[in-house]
Amino acid sequence: MAIKTEPFVLNLGPVHPSTHGVFRMRTTLDGEVVVDMEPVFGYLHRGIEKLAEERTYTGVIPLTDRLDYLASMSNTLAYVLAVEKLAGITVPERAEYLRVIMAELQRIASHLIAVGAFLNDCGAFMTPILYMIREREKILDLFDMVCGQRLTYNYMRVGGVSHDIPDEFLPALDKFVNRMPGFIDEYDQLLKKNEILLVRAKGVGILPKEMAINISAGGPVLRGSGVKWDIRKADPYSVYDRFEFDIPTGTVGDCYDRYRVRIEEMRQSVRIIKQAMEQLPSGAVKSEVPHLIRPPVGEAYAHIEAPKGELGFYLVSDNSIAPYRCAIRAPSLINLTALCDMVKGWKVADAIATFGSIDICMGEVDR
Amino acid sequence: MTVALSGQEIADKLDKQFPGSIVESSQDSLVVNSEFLLRVATFLKDTPELDFSYLTAITAVDYYDYFEVVYRLTSMEHNHRLVVKTRCCERVNPTLPSVVSLWRGADFQEREIYDLMGISFDGHPNLKRLFLWQGFKGHPLRRDYW
Numbered sequence: 158m159a160i161k162t163e164p165f166v167l168n169l170g171p172v173h174p175s176t177h178g179v180f181r182m183r184t185t186l187d188g189e190v191v192v193d194m195e196p197v198f199g200y201l202h203r204g205i206e207k208l209a210e211e212r213t214y215t216g217v218i219p220l221t222d223r224l225d226y227l228a229s230m231s232n233t234l235a236y237v238l239a240v241e242k243l244a245g246i247t248v249p250e251r252a253e254y255l256r257v258i259m260a261e262l263q264r265i266a267s268h269l270i271a272v273g274a275f276l277n278d279c280g281a282f283m284t285p286i287l288y289m290i291r292e293r294e295k296i297l298d299l300f301d302m303v304c305g306q307r308l309t310y311n312y313m314r315v316g317g318v319s320h321d322i323p324d325e326f327l328p329a330l331d332k333f334v335n336r337m338p339g340f341i342d343e344y345d346q347l348l349k350k351n352e353i354l355l356v357r358a359k360g361v362g363i364l365p366k367e368m369a370i371n372i373s374a375g376g377p378v379l380r381g382s383g384v385k386w387d388i389r390k391a392d393p394y395s396v397y398d399r400f401e402f403d404i405p406t407g408t409v410g411d412c413y414d415r416y417r418v419r420i421e422e423m424r425q426s427v428r429i430i431k432q433a434m435e436q437l438p439s440g441a442v443k444s445e446v447p448h449l450i451r452p453p454v455g456e457a458y459a460h461i462e463a464p465k466g467e468l469g470f471y472l473v474s475d476n477s478i479a480p481y482r483c484a485i486r487a488p489s490l491i492n493l494t495a496l497c498d499m500v501k502g503w504k505v506a507d508a509i510a511t512f513g514s515i516d517i518c519m520g521e522v523d524r
Numbered sequence: 525m526t527v528a529l530s531g532q533e534i535a536d537k538l539d540k541q542f543p544g545s546i547v548e549s550s551q552d553s554l555v556v557n558s559e560f561l562l563r564v565a566t567f568l569k570d571t572p573e574l575d576f577s578y579l580t581a582i583t584a585v586d587y588y589d590y591f592e593v594v595y596r597l598t599s600m601e602h603n604h605r606l607v608v609k610t611r612c613c614e615r616v617n618p619t620l621p622s623v624v625s626l627w628r629g630a631d632f633q634e635r636e637i638y639d640l641m642g643i644s645f646d647g648h649p650n651l652k653r654l655f656l657w658q659g660f661k662g663h664p665l666r667r668d669y670w
Contacts, residue, residue, distance in 0.1 A: 198655055199654065199657070471583050494631050
Protein backbone atom coordinates (compact mmCIF):
# COMPACT_ATOMS: atom_id res chain seq x y z
CA MET A 158 0.00 0.00 0.00
CA ALA A 159 1.33 3.42 -0.93
CA ILE A 160 2.04 5.77 1.92
CA LYS A 161 -0.13 8.86 1.85
CA THR A 162 1.95 11.98 1.38
CA GLU A 163 1.17 15.61 1.01
CA PRO A 164 3.10 18.30 -0.84
CA PHE A 165 5.41 20.59 1.06
CA VAL A 166 7.62 23.49 0.04
CA LEU A 167 11.39 23.27 0.23
CA ASN A 168 13.71 26.13 -0.51
CA LEU A 169 16.86 25.04 -2.31
CA GLY A 170 19.14 27.98 -1.82
CA PRO A 171 19.73 30.93 -1.94
CA VAL A 172 22.88 29.69 -0.25
CA HIS A 173 23.34 26.08 -1.22
CA PRO A 174 26.33 24.41 -2.86
CA SER A 175 24.23 23.06 -5.70
CA THR A 176 22.81 26.40 -6.78
CA HIS A 177 26.15 27.71 -8.11
CA GLY A 178 25.70 31.12 -6.57
CA VAL A 179 22.93 32.86 -4.72
CA PHE A 180 19.91 31.39 -6.46
CA ARG A 181 16.76 30.06 -4.87
CA MET A 182 14.62 27.26 -6.20
CA ARG A 183 11.33 27.25 -4.40
CA THR A 184 10.39 23.62 -4.91
CA THR A 185 7.13 21.96 -4.01
CA LEU A 186 7.77 18.34 -3.23
CA ASP A 187 5.59 15.32 -2.82
CA GLY A 188 7.81 12.93 -0.98
CA GLU A 189 10.98 13.15 -3.00
CA VAL A 190 9.30 14.04 -6.27
CA VAL A 191 9.31 17.61 -7.57
CA VAL A 192 5.73 18.76 -8.19
CA ASP A 193 6.45 22.39 -8.91
CA MET A 194 9.46 24.64 -8.99
CA GLU A 195 9.74 28.39 -9.06
CA PRO A 196 13.09 30.06 -9.52
CA VAL A 197 13.64 33.16 -7.38
CA PHE A 198 16.18 35.68 -8.61
CA GLY A 199 17.71 38.92 -7.51
CA TYR A 200 20.14 38.06 -4.74
CA LEU A 201 23.05 39.30 -6.80
CA HIS A 202 21.30 42.17 -8.56
CA ARG A 203 23.70 45.11 -8.75
CA GLY A 204 21.90 47.19 -11.35
CA ILE A 205 24.67 47.01 -13.92
CA GLU A 206 22.41 48.32 -16.69
CA LYS A 207 21.59 51.38 -14.61
CA LEU A 208 25.20 51.90 -13.52
CA ALA A 209 26.25 51.80 -17.16
CA GLU A 210 24.10 54.84 -17.90
CA GLU A 211 26.29 56.96 -15.62
CA ARG A 212 29.65 55.89 -16.96
CA THR A 213 31.60 56.69 -20.07
CA TYR A 214 31.56 54.09 -22.83
CA THR A 215 35.00 52.84 -21.81
CA GLY A 216 34.09 53.00 -18.12
CA VAL A 217 31.44 50.35 -18.63
CA ILE A 218 33.99 47.70 -19.66
CA PRO A 219 35.00 46.76 -16.07
CA LEU A 220 31.31 46.42 -15.19
CA THR A 221 30.74 43.92 -17.99
CA ASP A 222 33.64 41.87 -16.61
CA ARG A 223 31.47 41.24 -13.59
CA LEU A 224 28.49 39.83 -15.42
CA ASP A 225 29.44 36.25 -16.08
CA TYR A 226 32.56 36.21 -13.95
CA LEU A 227 33.55 32.79 -15.26
CA ALA A 228 33.74 34.21 -18.77
CA SER A 229 34.78 37.83 -18.43
CA MET A 230 36.61 37.92 -21.74
CA SER A 231 33.44 36.98 -23.61
CA ASN A 232 31.38 39.62 -21.83
CA THR A 233 33.77 42.42 -22.60
CA LEU A 234 34.10 41.22 -26.18
CA ALA A 235 30.34 41.50 -26.73
CA TYR A 236 30.27 44.94 -25.19
CA VAL A 237 33.18 46.41 -27.14
CA LEU A 238 31.75 44.97 -30.35
CA ALA A 239 28.54 46.87 -29.66
CA VAL A 240 30.41 50.14 -28.96
CA GLU A 241 32.50 49.70 -32.10
CA LYS A 242 29.39 49.11 -34.14
CA LEU A 243 27.73 52.17 -32.63
CA ALA A 244 30.68 54.51 -33.08
CA GLY A 245 32.02 53.02 -36.31
CA ILE A 246 35.44 52.13 -34.92
CA THR A 247 37.68 49.69 -36.77
CA VAL A 248 39.92 47.14 -35.08
CA PRO A 249 43.42 46.12 -36.21
CA GLU A 250 43.66 42.60 -37.52
CA ARG A 251 46.08 41.40 -34.86
CA ALA A 252 43.68 42.53 -32.16
CA GLU A 253 40.86 40.56 -33.79
CA TYR A 254 42.95 37.40 -33.66
CA LEU A 255 43.96 38.02 -30.06
CA ARG A 256 40.31 38.50 -29.21
CA VAL A 257 39.40 35.20 -30.79
CA ILE A 258 42.22 33.40 -28.95
CA MET A 259 41.15 34.89 -25.62
CA ALA A 260 37.45 34.24 -26.20
CA GLU A 261 38.08 30.60 -27.08
CA LEU A 262 40.40 30.11 -24.10
CA GLN A 263 37.65 31.60 -22.01
CA ARG A 264 35.14 29.20 -23.48
CA ILE A 265 37.33 26.26 -22.49
CA ALA A 266 37.76 27.70 -18.98
CA SER A 267 34.03 28.24 -18.57
CA HIS A 268 33.14 24.78 -19.90
CA LEU A 269 35.70 23.18 -17.59
CA ILE A 270 33.91 24.67 -14.63
CA ALA A 271 30.50 23.85 -16.10
CA VAL A 272 31.34 20.21 -16.66
CA GLY A 273 33.18 19.86 -13.37
CA ALA A 274 30.36 21.43 -11.39
CA PHE A 275 27.79 19.32 -13.23
CA LEU A 276 29.63 16.14 -12.30
CA ASN A 277 29.84 17.44 -8.76
CA ASP A 278 26.07 17.75 -8.76
CA CYS A 279 25.79 14.24 -10.15
CA GLY A 280 27.63 12.86 -7.18
CA ALA A 281 31.20 12.57 -8.46
CA PHE A 282 32.09 14.82 -5.62
CA MET A 283 35.17 17.02 -6.03
CA THR A 284 37.46 14.66 -7.96
CA PRO A 285 36.49 15.57 -11.54
CA ILE A 286 36.18 19.26 -10.80
CA LEU A 287 39.61 19.27 -9.22
CA TYR A 288 41.19 18.10 -12.46
CA MET A 289 39.11 20.63 -14.37
CA ILE A 290 40.25 23.42 -12.09
CA ARG A 291 43.83 22.28 -12.54
CA GLU A 292 43.52 22.77 -16.31
CA ARG A 293 41.58 26.00 -15.93
CA GLU A 294 44.39 27.31 -13.78
CA LYS A 295 46.68 27.10 -16.82
CA ILE A 296 44.28 29.27 -18.81
CA LEU A 297 44.12 31.77 -15.95
CA ASP A 298 47.94 31.85 -15.94
CA LEU A 299 47.84 32.69 -19.64
CA PHE A 300 45.37 35.51 -18.99
CA ASP A 301 47.51 36.70 -16.11
CA MET A 302 50.40 36.88 -18.54
CA VAL A 303 48.60 39.15 -20.99
CA CYS A 304 46.74 41.47 -18.65
CA GLY A 305 47.84 40.82 -15.06
CA GLN A 306 44.44 39.59 -13.95
CA ARG A 307 42.99 36.19 -13.28
CA LEU A 308 39.26 36.79 -13.22
CA THR A 309 38.22 40.28 -14.27
CA TYR A 310 40.50 41.11 -17.13
CA ASN A 311 39.42 44.42 -18.60
CA TYR A 312 41.43 43.25 -21.59
CA MET A 313 39.18 43.91 -24.57
CA ARG A 314 39.07 47.62 -25.25
CA VAL A 315 37.12 49.71 -27.68
CA GLY A 316 39.24 49.56 -30.84
CA GLY A 317 41.36 46.58 -29.87
CA VAL A 318 42.87 45.03 -26.78
CA SER A 319 44.73 46.63 -23.88
CA HIS A 320 48.18 45.05 -24.37
CA ASP A 321 50.01 43.09 -26.96
CA ILE A 322 50.96 39.61 -25.82
CA PRO A 323 54.34 39.20 -24.09
CA ASP A 324 57.06 37.06 -25.71
CA GLU A 325 56.49 34.12 -23.41
CA PHE A 326 52.77 33.94 -24.21
CA LEU A 327 52.80 32.09 -27.52
CA PRO A 328 55.13 29.27 -26.37
CA ALA A 329 52.99 28.82 -23.25
CA LEU A 330 49.80 28.82 -25.33
CA ASP A 331 51.36 26.33 -27.72
CA LYS A 332 52.15 24.03 -24.83
CA PHE A 333 48.61 24.39 -23.56
CA VAL A 334 46.82 23.66 -26.85
CA ASN A 335 49.02 20.63 -27.44
CA ARG A 336 48.26 19.27 -23.98
CA MET A 337 44.58 20.06 -23.84
CA PRO A 338 43.18 17.50 -26.38
CA GLY A 339 45.01 14.72 -24.54
CA PHE A 340 43.54 15.88 -21.28
CA ILE A 341 40.01 15.98 -22.71
CA ASP A 342 40.47 12.46 -24.15
CA GLU A 343 41.72 11.12 -20.86
CA TYR A 344 38.92 12.77 -18.97
CA ASP A 345 36.34 11.65 -21.47
CA GLN A 346 37.56 8.09 -21.38
CA LEU A 347 36.92 7.97 -17.66
CA LEU A 348 33.47 9.51 -17.81
CA LYS A 349 31.90 8.97 -21.23
CA LYS A 350 30.66 5.47 -20.44
CA ASN A 351 30.74 5.75 -16.68
CA GLU A 352 27.70 3.86 -15.50
CA ILE A 353 26.90 6.22 -12.65
CA LEU A 354 27.04 9.24 -14.94
CA LEU A 355 24.88 7.52 -17.55
CA VAL A 356 22.25 6.62 -14.97
CA ARG A 357 22.25 10.10 -13.49
CA ALA A 358 22.30 12.05 -16.76
CA LYS A 359 20.84 9.98 -19.62
CA GLY A 360 17.19 10.73 -20.20
CA VAL A 361 17.10 13.15 -17.26
CA GLY A 362 15.94 16.74 -17.57
CA ILE A 363 14.92 16.55 -21.21
CA LEU A 364 14.45 19.79 -23.09
CA PRO A 365 12.75 18.97 -26.42
CA LYS A 366 13.94 20.76 -29.54
CA GLU A 367 10.74 22.78 -30.10
CA MET A 368 10.67 23.94 -26.51
CA ALA A 369 14.35 24.88 -26.62
CA ILE A 370 13.62 27.21 -29.55
CA ASN A 371 10.43 28.52 -28.00
CA ILE A 372 12.09 29.48 -24.71
CA SER A 373 14.90 31.25 -26.64
CA ALA A 374 17.53 28.93 -25.16
CA GLY A 375 21.07 29.43 -26.30
CA GLY A 376 24.49 27.86 -26.32
CA PRO A 377 25.03 24.26 -25.23
CA VAL A 378 21.47 24.10 -23.88
CA LEU A 379 20.05 24.80 -27.35
CA ARG A 380 22.58 22.65 -29.17
CA GLY A 381 22.17 19.82 -26.69
CA SER A 382 18.55 19.69 -27.82
CA GLY A 383 19.66 19.14 -31.40
CA VAL A 384 19.48 22.64 -32.84
CA LYS A 385 22.52 23.40 -34.96
CA TRP A 386 22.77 27.07 -34.13
CA ASP A 387 25.95 28.87 -33.24
CA ILE A 388 26.37 32.63 -33.65
CA ARG A 389 29.98 32.09 -34.65
CA LYS A 390 28.72 30.27 -37.76
CA ALA A 391 25.27 31.77 -38.25
CA ASP A 392 26.34 35.39 -37.92
CA PRO A 393 30.14 35.47 -37.72
CA TYR A 394 31.66 38.36 -35.81
CA SER A 395 35.30 39.36 -35.45
CA VAL A 396 37.29 36.95 -37.70
CA TYR A 397 35.40 33.75 -36.96
CA ASP A 398 34.60 33.25 -40.64
CA ARG A 399 38.28 32.42 -41.25
CA PHE A 400 38.38 29.32 -39.07
CA GLU A 401 37.23 25.80 -39.59
CA PHE A 402 35.28 24.21 -36.80
CA ASP A 403 32.21 22.06 -36.25
CA ILE A 404 29.10 22.68 -34.21
CA PRO A 405 28.52 19.70 -31.94
CA THR A 406 24.88 18.94 -31.22
CA GLY A 407 22.96 16.51 -29.06
CA THR A 408 19.95 14.45 -30.02
CA VAL A 409 17.42 14.21 -27.19
CA GLY A 410 18.32 17.24 -25.09
CA ASP A 411 18.96 15.51 -21.79
CA CYS A 412 21.66 16.35 -19.24
CA TYR A 413 24.05 13.93 -20.92
CA ASP A 414 23.69 15.65 -24.30
CA ARG A 415 24.45 19.03 -22.80
CA TYR A 416 27.47 17.54 -21.09
CA ARG A 417 28.69 15.96 -24.35
CA VAL A 418 28.20 19.19 -26.29
CA ARG A 419 30.42 21.05 -23.83
CA ILE A 420 33.15 18.42 -24.04
CA GLU A 421 33.09 18.54 -27.85
CA GLU A 422 33.04 22.34 -27.87
CA MET A 423 36.27 22.38 -25.90
CA ARG A 424 37.90 20.30 -28.64
CA GLN A 425 36.57 22.71 -31.27
CA SER A 426 37.87 25.69 -29.32
CA VAL A 427 41.34 24.16 -29.27
CA ARG A 428 41.04 23.75 -33.04
CA ILE A 429 40.15 27.42 -33.46
CA ILE A 430 43.01 28.57 -31.22
CA LYS A 431 45.50 26.50 -33.22
CA GLN A 432 44.34 28.08 -36.48
CA ALA A 433 44.38 31.55 -34.96
CA MET A 434 47.94 31.03 -33.74
CA GLU A 435 49.05 30.03 -37.22
CA GLN A 436 47.36 32.97 -38.89
CA LEU A 437 48.22 35.56 -36.21
CA PRO A 438 49.42 38.66 -38.09
CA SER A 439 51.80 41.27 -36.70
CA GLY A 440 50.97 44.93 -36.24
CA ALA A 441 49.13 47.19 -33.86
CA VAL A 442 46.69 45.84 -31.28
CA LYS A 443 44.63 48.97 -30.76
CA SER A 444 43.37 51.64 -33.12
CA GLU A 445 43.34 55.33 -32.28
CA VAL A 446 40.26 55.92 -30.20
CA PRO A 447 39.45 59.18 -28.39
CA HIS A 448 39.40 59.04 -24.59
CA LEU A 449 35.80 60.09 -24.50
CA ILE A 450 33.79 58.32 -27.14
CA ARG A 451 30.77 60.24 -28.37
CA PRO A 452 28.89 57.98 -30.79
CA PRO A 453 26.30 59.60 -33.06
CA VAL A 454 22.64 59.36 -32.09
CA GLY A 455 21.48 55.86 -32.82
CA GLU A 456 21.48 52.31 -31.57
CA ALA A 457 23.44 49.12 -32.06
CA TYR A 458 23.09 45.52 -31.08
CA ALA A 459 26.05 43.17 -31.08
CA HIS A 460 25.88 39.55 -30.09
CA ILE A 461 28.42 36.80 -29.61
CA GLU A 462 28.35 33.12 -28.85
CA ALA A 463 29.39 33.26 -25.21
CA PRO A 464 30.12 29.98 -23.41
CA LYS A 465 26.58 29.99 -22.00
CA GLY A 466 24.69 31.12 -25.07
CA GLU A 467 23.95 34.20 -27.08
CA LEU A 468 25.20 37.24 -25.20
CA GLY A 469 24.03 40.52 -26.67
CA PHE A 470 24.46 44.17 -25.87
CA TYR A 471 21.94 46.72 -27.06
CA LEU A 472 23.30 50.24 -26.83
CA VAL A 473 21.37 53.43 -27.44
CA SER A 474 23.33 56.64 -27.88
CA ASP A 475 22.12 60.22 -27.46
CA ASN A 476 25.47 61.62 -28.62
CA SER A 477 26.73 62.05 -25.06
CA ILE A 478 29.73 60.39 -23.46
CA ALA A 479 27.63 57.80 -21.60
CA PRO A 480 25.26 55.19 -23.04
CA TYR A 481 21.64 56.32 -22.95
CA ARG A 482 20.64 52.72 -22.46
CA CYS A 483 22.75 49.61 -22.16
CA ALA A 484 20.58 46.51 -22.25
CA ILE A 485 22.05 43.07 -21.87
CA ARG A 486 20.66 39.86 -23.30
CA ALA A 487 21.83 37.45 -20.63
CA PRO A 488 21.86 33.81 -21.80
CA SER A 489 22.01 32.39 -18.27
CA LEU A 490 18.70 33.97 -17.30
CA ILE A 491 16.84 32.97 -20.45
CA ASN A 492 18.16 29.39 -20.36
CA LEU A 493 16.41 28.95 -17.00
CA THR A 494 12.95 29.63 -18.47
CA ALA A 495 12.10 25.96 -18.90
CA LEU A 496 13.75 24.77 -15.69
CA CYS A 497 10.39 24.05 -14.08
CA ASP A 498 9.28 21.87 -17.02
CA MET A 499 12.58 20.05 -17.07
CA VAL A 500 12.54 19.04 -13.42
CA LYS A 501 8.83 18.42 -12.87
CA GLY A 502 8.18 14.79 -11.99
CA TRP A 503 11.82 14.04 -11.24
CA LYS A 504 13.42 13.46 -7.88
CA VAL A 505 15.21 16.24 -6.02
CA ALA A 506 18.62 14.80 -6.89
CA ASP A 507 17.70 14.83 -10.59
CA ALA A 508 16.53 18.41 -10.31
CA ILE A 509 19.96 19.34 -8.95
CA ALA A 510 21.68 17.52 -11.82
CA THR A 511 19.40 19.18 -14.40
CA PHE A 512 20.05 22.58 -12.96
CA GLY A 513 23.79 21.89 -13.01
CA SER A 514 23.63 20.84 -16.65
CA ILE A 515 22.14 24.17 -17.70
CA ASP A 516 25.25 25.95 -16.42
CA ILE A 517 24.39 29.41 -15.22
CA CYS A 518 26.37 32.17 -13.61
CA MET A 519 24.42 34.27 -11.15
CA GLY A 520 26.41 37.39 -11.95
CA GLU A 521 24.85 37.28 -15.37
CA VAL A 522 21.39 36.12 -14.31
CA ASP A 523 20.87 38.90 -11.79
CA ARG A 524 23.15 41.49 -13.32
CA MET B 525 25.69 35.75 -42.09
CA THR B 526 22.29 36.45 -40.58
CA VAL B 527 20.45 38.67 -43.04
CA ALA B 528 18.79 41.69 -41.50
CA LEU B 529 15.42 41.97 -43.23
CA SER B 530 14.43 45.43 -44.35
CA GLY B 531 12.00 46.94 -41.87
CA GLN B 532 10.34 48.88 -44.68
CA GLU B 533 9.58 45.86 -46.83
CA ILE B 534 8.11 43.88 -43.95
CA ALA B 535 6.19 46.97 -42.85
CA ASP B 536 4.59 47.26 -46.30
CA LYS B 537 3.57 43.61 -46.13
CA LEU B 538 2.15 44.05 -42.63
CA ASP B 539 0.30 47.21 -43.55
CA LYS B 540 -1.49 45.33 -46.31
CA GLN B 541 -2.38 42.50 -43.96
CA PHE B 542 -3.33 44.69 -40.98
CA PRO B 543 -4.14 48.24 -42.16
CA GLY B 544 -3.06 50.85 -39.64
CA SER B 545 -0.73 48.56 -37.74
CA ILE B 546 2.52 50.30 -38.67
CA VAL B 547 3.53 53.54 -36.94
CA GLU B 548 6.79 54.00 -38.78
CA SER B 549 9.47 51.94 -40.42
CA SER B 550 13.08 52.25 -41.46
CA GLN B 551 15.70 49.98 -42.95
CA ASP B 552 16.68 48.61 -39.53
CA SER B 553 13.40 48.29 -37.72
CA LEU B 554 9.67 48.85 -37.74
CA VAL B 555 7.39 50.29 -35.10
CA VAL B 556 4.08 48.55 -34.58
CA ASN B 557 0.97 50.05 -33.05
CA SER B 558 0.69 48.25 -29.72
CA GLU B 559 -2.96 47.32 -30.37
CA PHE B 560 -1.81 45.20 -33.30
CA LEU B 561 1.25 43.77 -31.56
CA LEU B 562 -0.09 40.29 -30.89
CA ARG B 563 -1.63 39.90 -34.35
CA VAL B 564 1.55 41.13 -36.02
CA ALA B 565 3.71 38.87 -33.85
CA THR B 566 1.55 35.85 -34.65
CA PHE B 567 1.77 36.67 -38.36
CA LEU B 568 5.57 37.02 -38.19
CA LYS B 569 5.91 33.77 -36.31
CA ASP B 570 3.53 31.65 -38.37
CA THR B 571 4.17 32.83 -41.94
CA PRO B 572 6.44 30.12 -43.40
CA GLU B 573 8.65 32.46 -45.43
CA LEU B 574 9.27 34.63 -42.36
CA ASP B 575 9.24 31.91 -39.66
CA PHE B 576 10.35 33.98 -36.71
CA SER B 577 10.17 31.13 -34.26
CA TYR B 578 13.05 32.38 -32.12
CA LEU B 579 12.66 35.49 -30.00
CA THR B 580 16.22 36.56 -29.31
CA ALA B 581 15.57 39.31 -26.81
CA ILE B 582 13.13 41.88 -25.50
CA THR B 583 14.29 45.20 -24.09
CA ALA B 584 12.66 48.43 -23.10
CA VAL B 585 14.03 51.94 -23.42
CA ASP B 586 12.67 55.02 -21.68
CA TYR B 587 12.58 58.08 -23.98
CA TYR B 588 10.65 60.27 -21.49
CA ASP B 589 7.83 60.89 -24.01
CA TYR B 590 7.24 57.21 -24.47
CA PHE B 591 8.59 53.79 -23.62
CA GLU B 592 9.88 51.75 -26.48
CA VAL B 593 9.89 47.97 -26.23
CA VAL B 594 12.21 46.27 -28.68
CA TYR B 595 11.60 42.72 -29.91
CA ARG B 596 14.52 41.06 -31.63
CA LEU B 597 13.30 38.20 -33.80
CA THR B 598 15.38 35.55 -35.50
CA SER B 599 14.53 32.78 -37.92
CA MET B 600 16.92 29.85 -37.58
CA GLU B 601 15.36 28.24 -40.62
CA HIS B 602 16.11 31.12 -43.01
CA ASN B 603 18.88 32.71 -40.94
CA HIS B 604 17.39 36.18 -41.03
CA ARG B 605 16.38 38.65 -38.36
CA LEU B 606 14.08 41.57 -37.77
CA VAL B 607 13.70 44.24 -35.12
CA VAL B 608 10.13 45.05 -34.16
CA LYS B 609 9.38 47.89 -31.79
CA THR B 610 6.29 49.12 -30.10
CA ARG B 611 5.62 52.23 -28.07
CA CYS B 612 3.67 53.12 -24.99
CA CYS B 613 3.04 56.78 -24.21
CA GLU B 614 1.40 56.26 -20.84
CA ARG B 615 3.75 56.94 -17.91
CA VAL B 616 1.64 56.20 -14.86
CA ASN B 617 0.47 52.72 -15.72
CA PRO B 618 1.90 51.68 -19.09
CA THR B 619 0.52 48.42 -20.41
CA LEU B 620 1.39 46.34 -23.45
CA PRO B 621 0.17 42.94 -24.58
CA SER B 622 2.33 40.03 -23.52
CA VAL B 623 3.89 37.72 -26.12
CA VAL B 624 4.51 34.84 -23.72
CA SER B 625 1.73 32.86 -25.41
CA LEU B 626 3.80 32.92 -28.61
CA TRP B 627 7.34 32.76 -27.28
CA ARG B 628 7.86 31.47 -23.78
CA GLY B 629 11.33 32.97 -23.84
CA ALA B 630 9.60 36.28 -23.17
CA ASP B 631 8.56 35.14 -19.69
CA PHE B 632 11.48 36.33 -17.56
CA GLN B 633 12.32 39.21 -19.86
CA GLU B 634 8.87 40.72 -19.59
CA ARG B 635 9.00 40.30 -15.84
CA GLU B 636 12.34 42.05 -15.84
CA ILE B 637 10.94 44.95 -17.85
CA TYR B 638 7.97 45.13 -15.49
CA ASP B 639 10.32 45.16 -12.53
CA LEU B 640 12.88 47.68 -13.73
CA MET B 641 10.93 49.78 -16.23
CA GLY B 642 7.41 49.52 -14.84
CA ILE B 643 5.61 48.35 -17.96
CA SER B 644 2.81 45.86 -17.32
CA PHE B 645 2.24 43.04 -19.78
CA ASP B 646 -1.34 42.07 -20.32
CA GLY B 647 -1.78 38.32 -20.45
CA HIS B 648 1.48 37.41 -18.75
CA PRO B 649 0.88 34.28 -16.64
CA ASN B 650 2.97 35.33 -13.65
CA LEU B 651 3.70 39.04 -13.76
CA LYS B 652 5.68 40.00 -10.69
CA ARG B 653 9.02 41.61 -9.98
CA LEU B 654 11.97 39.51 -11.09
CA PHE B 655 14.99 40.98 -9.32
CA LEU B 656 13.74 43.44 -6.73
CA TRP B 657 11.57 42.48 -3.80
CA GLN B 658 7.81 42.84 -3.75
CA GLY B 659 7.06 46.20 -2.18
CA PHE B 660 10.05 47.98 -3.71
CA LYS B 661 9.03 51.51 -4.71
CA GLY B 662 9.74 52.73 -8.22
CA HIS B 663 11.31 51.28 -11.32
CA PRO B 664 15.07 51.92 -11.41
CA LEU B 665 15.71 51.75 -15.14
CA ARG B 666 13.40 54.68 -15.81
CA ARG B 667 15.40 57.75 -16.71
CA ASP B 668 13.73 59.87 -14.03
CA TYR B 669 14.50 57.43 -11.20
CA TRP B 670 17.25 58.58 -8.85
